[in-house]
């Protein structure tokens with residue numbers, strides 16, 4: 001993955017995302033990147049790699065589906081967040097319950113255009129972890 005730092009004013013970041021993946025490239029909003037420490041960066045790369053893989057599987061149509069279908073966007077984000085959770089479980093001592101709660105809050109917010117309720121997002125993350133055998 002190649003990392004790029006992009007101007008805060010770029011329209012890609014209007015909805016509040018701090019990082020966006022296009023194929024093998026991760027575009028970071030400059031002000032967001034500056035606040036990240038090393039371990040934040042690692043976790044974001046774990047997340048964005050999932051989107052890179054998803055995009056690679058279905059091609060350019062991924063972006064249209066992601067923007068216009070909240071159901072699709074949710075499925076893609078649950079996959080990426082679940083991967084992030086697995087990474088945290090393997091590499092940190094952070095409380096799983098508080099991680100899930102924090103992620104569900106993000107998933108239900110403006111950045112993802114209010115695609116899901118916090119409760120439903122929590123449920124989906126837990127289901128996904130169970131599927132992975134946790």
Ligand SMILES: [Zn+2]
Nearest residue numbers: 047051077080
């Ligand atoms: Zn994502």
